Amino acid sequence: MRHSFRLDHLEHLESEGIYVLREVAAQFERPVILFSGGKDSMVVVHLARKAFWPAKPPFPLVHIDTGHNFRETIEFRDALVKDWGLELVVGSVQESIDQGRVQEETGPNASRNWLQSVTLLDTIEAHSIDCAVGGARRDEEKARAKERFFSHRNAFGQWDPKNQRPELWDLFNGRKAPGEHFRVFPLSNWTEMDIWMYVRREEIRLPSLYFAHERPVFERKGMLLAVTDFIEPRASETVRTETVRFRTIGDATCTAAVPSTAADLDSVIAEVAAARMTERGGRVDDRRSETAMEDRKREGYF
Amino acid sequence: MDLLRFSTAGSVDDGKSTLIGRLLFDSKNLFEDQLQAAERVTKRRGQEGVDLALVTDGLRAEREQGITIDVAYRYFATPRRKFIIADTPGHIQYTRNMVTGASMTSLAVVLVDVRNGVVEQTCRHAFISSLLGIRHLVVAVNKMDLVDHSEEAFRKVEDEMDAFASRLDVAAITYIPISALHGDNVVTRSKHMPWYEGPSMLYHLENVRVGSDLNTTDARFPVQYVIRPQTKEHHDFRGYAGRVSGGVFRPGDRVRVLPSGFESTVESVQSAGRNLEEAFAPLSVVMQLADDIDISRGDLICKPGNQPEPSQDLDVMLCWFSGAKPLKRGAKLVARHTTREVQCLVEELTYTVDVNTLHRNEEVSELRMNDIGRVKVRTSEPLCVDAYRRSRATGSLILVDPFTHETVGAGMVRG
Numbered sequence: 001m002r003h004s005f006r007l008d009h010l011e012h013l014e015s016e017g018i019y020v021l022r023e024v025a026a027q028f029e030r031p032v033i034l035f036s037g038g039k040d041s042m043v044v045v046h047l048a049r050k051a052f053w054p055a056k057p058p059f060p061l062v063h064i065d066t067g068h069n070f071r072e073t074i075e076f077r078d079a080l081v082k083d084w085g086l087e088l089v090v091g092s093v094q095e096s097i098d099q100g101r102v103q104e105e106t107g108p109n110a111s112r113n114w115l116q117s118v119t120l121l122d123t124i125e126a127h128s129i130d131c132a133v134g135g136a137r138r139d140e141e142k143a144r145a146k147e148r149f150f151s152h153r154n155a156f157g158q159w160d161p162k163n164q165r166p167e168l169w170d171l172f173n174g175r176k177a178p179g180e181h182f183r184v185f186p187l188s189n190w191t192e193m194d195i196w197m198y199v200r201r202e203e204i205r206l207p208s209l210y211f212a213h214e215r216p217v218f219e220r221k222g223m224l225l226a227v228t229d230f231i232e233p234r235a236s237e238t239v240r241t242e243t244v245r246f247r248t249i250g251d252a253t254c255t256a257a258v259p260s261t262a263a264d265l266d267s268v269i270a271e272v273a274a275a276r277m278t279e280r281g282g283r284v285d286d287r288r289s290e291t292a293m294e295d296r297k298r299e300g301y302f
Numbered sequence: 303m304d305l306l307r308f309s310t311a312g313s314v315d316d317g318k319s320t321l322i323g324r325l326l327f328d329s330k331n332l333f334e335d336q337l338q339a340a341e342r343v344t345k346r347r348g349q350e351g352v353d354l355a356l357v358t359d360g361l362r363a364e365r366e367q368g369i370t371i372d373v374a375y376r377y378f379a380t381p382r383r384k385f386i387i388a389d390t391p392g393h394i395q396y397t398r399n400m401v402t403g404a405s406m407t408s409l410a411v412v413l414v415d416v417r418n419g420v421v422e423q424t425c426r427h428a429f430i431s432s433l434l435g436i437r438h439l440v441v442a443v444n445k446m447d448l449v450d451h452s453e454e455a456f457r458k459v460e461d462e463m464d465a466f467a468s469r470l471d472v473a474a475i476t477y478i479p480i481s482a483l484h485g486d487n488v489v490t491r492s493k494h495m496p497w498y499e500g501p502s503m504l505y506h507l508e509n510v511r512v513g514s515d516l517n518t519t520d521a522r523f524p525v526q527y528v529i530r531p532q533t534k535e536h537h538d539f540r541g542y543a544g545r546v547s548g549g550v551f552r553p554g555d556r557v558r559v560l561p562s563g564f565e566s567t568v569e570s571v572q573s574a575g576r577n578l579e580e581a582f583a584p585l586s587v588v589m590q591l592a593d594d595i596d597i598s599r600g601d602l603i604c605k606p607g608n609q610p611e612p613s614q615d616l617d618v619m620l621c622w623f624s625g626a627k628p629l630k631r632g633a634k635l636v637a638r639h640t641t642r643e644v645q646c647l648v649e650e651l652t653y654t655v656d657v658n659t660l661h662r663n664e665e666v667s668e669l670r671m672n673d674i675g676r677v678k679v680r681t682s683e684p685l686c687v688d689a690y691r692r693s694r695a696t697g698s699l700i701l702v703d704p705f706t707h708e709t710v711g712a713g714m715v716r717g
Contacts, residue, residue: 005518005550005582009305009384018586019545022526026599026641050574051586054539055531138375145374164372166402166623168712170545171638171700175707189386191377 010198017044017186018051019170020149024131024184025051025058027174031131031184032089034120034302035061037073038249039195039206040135040187046204047186048133049084059133060087064120064302066112066251067094068230073249076207091123111253117300121157124181131174131182134302139191143294149188155179157300183302192247196272200265209246212263216241223256247272303379306507309388309404309436311427312413317444321413321482321503322376322389328489329504331378373403382508396423397657397672398623400430401712405698408512409438411503416443416455416479420462426657428467433619433674433714435694437473438510442503446495447481453497469660471691476510478503516583520688521549521557522610522696523603524640529588541572541588542597544641547695549605551589552580559595560602560686561612566593583695600642602686602696610696612684616646618713619690620677622669624703629669629677629711637713639685639699646701650678676716689717 007015021044024031033048035041048057063077081088093112096102101122102115124132138145146161150172153159165173174182187195199206217224217240218233224244225231231253233239244257245268262268293301312318323340326332376387388403390396404410410431414424424441431439441463449455456479467475478487479498486492489504501509529541551557555568569590571578581587589603597603604610622629629648637646653662654675669675690697701711 005516006304007585009303012305012584015545015584015586019526019584022543022586023641026527051543052527052529053572053574053588054536055529055533139377142374145376146372161372165709166398166712168402168405168700168709169694169698170406171640171698173638173700173702173707173709175636175702177707189375189377191379193379194384 010194010201013187013190013194014047014050014198016170016189017047020172020184020186021048021051021057021133023150023172023174024133024186027172028131028182030127030129031059031133032062032127032129033057033059034132034134035063035077035088036135036249037063037077037207038135039199039204039210040137040190042135042204042206043190043195043198044133044135044186045080045084045086046202056085060089062089062091062123062127062129062132064091064116064123065093066116066253067092068112068228068252070207070209070226070228070249070252072207072209080205089123089127091119093119095119096122111251113251113254114296114301116251116302117157117296120302121300124157129181130176131184133184133186135187136185136302137187137190137192137195138185141293147185147188149185150174151183151185152176153181153183153300157181159183159298159300161294161298193269193272196265196269200269207249209249210268212243212245212260212267214241214243215257217244217257224258226252226255226257228252304383305386306383306409306510306512307386307388307407308409308411308507309390309400309407309431310411310413311390311400311403311423311431312444313415313418313421313423316413316415317482318389318413321411321442321444321480321488322387324482324485324488325387325504326376326378328485329378329380373399380504380508385507396426397430397621397674400427401434401621404431404434404436405712407436409440409507409510410436411440411442413442413444414459414463416445416449416459419459420466422658424463425466425659428463428470428472429655429657429660430621430674432470432472435690435714438512439467439472439475440503440506441475441477442482443477443479444482446479446486446492447484451479451486451492451494453495456498476500476506478506517548517693518582519549520608520693520696521551521555521605522547522688522693523551523589524642524695525597525599525601525603526641527599528597539590540594541590542603543586543588544603545586546581546583547640548583548693549608550580550582551587551603553577556606557591557603558606558609559597560604560609561684562596562601564593564595565606566591566595568592600640602640604686610686610688612686614681614684616679616681616685616687616699616713617716618677618679618699619716620669620675620701620714621712622673622675622710623671623712624708624710625671626706627703627710628671630667634704635710636702636704637679637681637685637699638702639687640696642683642685644685645682645704647680648677649680652676652678677713679713687715690714691717 096119216227218237245260390399390403480487526544633648653664688696697715
């Protein structure tokens, strides 16, 4: 028995995350979890299972599918939904393009990353979703460092970072006008290292992309991009096979690999501890401008 | 690993962002790409070196204006502790930001420019910290390099602050002379101030004991959600989900449910199906009781013999945030207390406090944005409140405008 009444930092973070998810279930009518298959959204789903055990989490998963996925991500997603008996809603960027809701970028750096916001907001509207829970963390990026746990979005899905509601103690205010919604971030206070340590402690399963494997890659602007059906190496870019892994899992066109031999959790954790670059340092989408993340978030991005 | 949440506050140009950048940088918690990005921008602006403030100021408007607008959260860890910093800007919406940032922390760092000494904002920060029940205050006396590391200048700030803080409810004030720009006494002890015998800022943050702030005597469990799977396997399962906000709950404990007053016995305390021997703050658990009694979200589980008295009349210290609507007597608002939401009526504005002088103004007709005052509130249903000093979770409430849905006030129950 513990007599010091002390929790370690992962227990603190877990308890906080579960508390936030229960507030979501209590305060909203149609909440969902935004699911990418990445490690952060897996931790959110894991917390949701713990929060409502032995009942199922009262949230369906929503996956915004750019159509530019790594095959491993989709296989992982489908197996998870089946094994845990969860409901899955897929919002398709391809459909948004086909319907003329968005126009696809062209050129060698073309990415559907920015288009996701429109598909996400359309999905939110189509399913009358009043709260979308995401796995974003404040330590990821400087605009995200300003996020609240309960983050208000107006009827256009926009974030107003200069006029956020004050958030006091753990009293979350999810009240809103019809047509507005909330984004909720239970992992706000987690760092990349916390996520990995928690994944190890709780034995959370992850897509194989996170662990070292061989794949054909090429270099662009100092980043290693995987050769897929969606991104073409230019004539000047040579393709070679390397042992790599991914630190984040996003759209295949803008998520860079890192050379790594870390094939299991312990070696991944050792690698994260020694890393000198942030995990989003490998995201082409953040490099478009100094405030790329804020600009996308204002428009309704994750 | 142990976790410490602390806030930082200071006036414009006190070097707060630089201090945080320095803490992250010198403790090797800054990454190369973050540093390179700050370096690039510094250079483009025609300045020298690296402006560490650029690492923390993330919003477009902040970078353009060179100021911090909203509370920003920073994370770093040393082998001893993990830290969460709530960095609160000192000027625009200062009370709102201070209160937001400080409400979940157990220590506050207040920056003072040694050349200016204790100014209005320093007093305000210290007062708000004490009002929020933060027992540990660190006064970082910055820019010591600009006064030739003079002990006299440092002692002068110490004396001014002691004079003001003697009227506040703070357990401990620690003064540290630093130069955030050059890193003196931030992570390592400075060679420039041999007269200073105390710890560096980081050493203090790593070693300060805040564990005694935890309330282990008053058992409080606000019910957040009722779990009823209604599946074949768990047909009769009925669990009360929530986060322990004080005290300890163990299987076999006799408990009382408020406001109904029904009593029962704790059958089990669980976490995701695993039975626990005990639950204490701030653990999120599921509790099952031996008797089938009517309990729903907003109810409070406590113990007979130690319970808050349900009351409809509250005496609170209130921070007001709305610029659009000052608070007037007779205002009708929504109050959120633990997991309960009720209507409320502001019956009396007793006084406002001048946060710079601590002077009470009893001739008060309204609370304007950033005002702090004592008010009497009548709620539509009884709330089970404790004094904030005794229990933060059951002694705090927020007020919400029923029309705009904005959070317009933060209240702390007196007593």
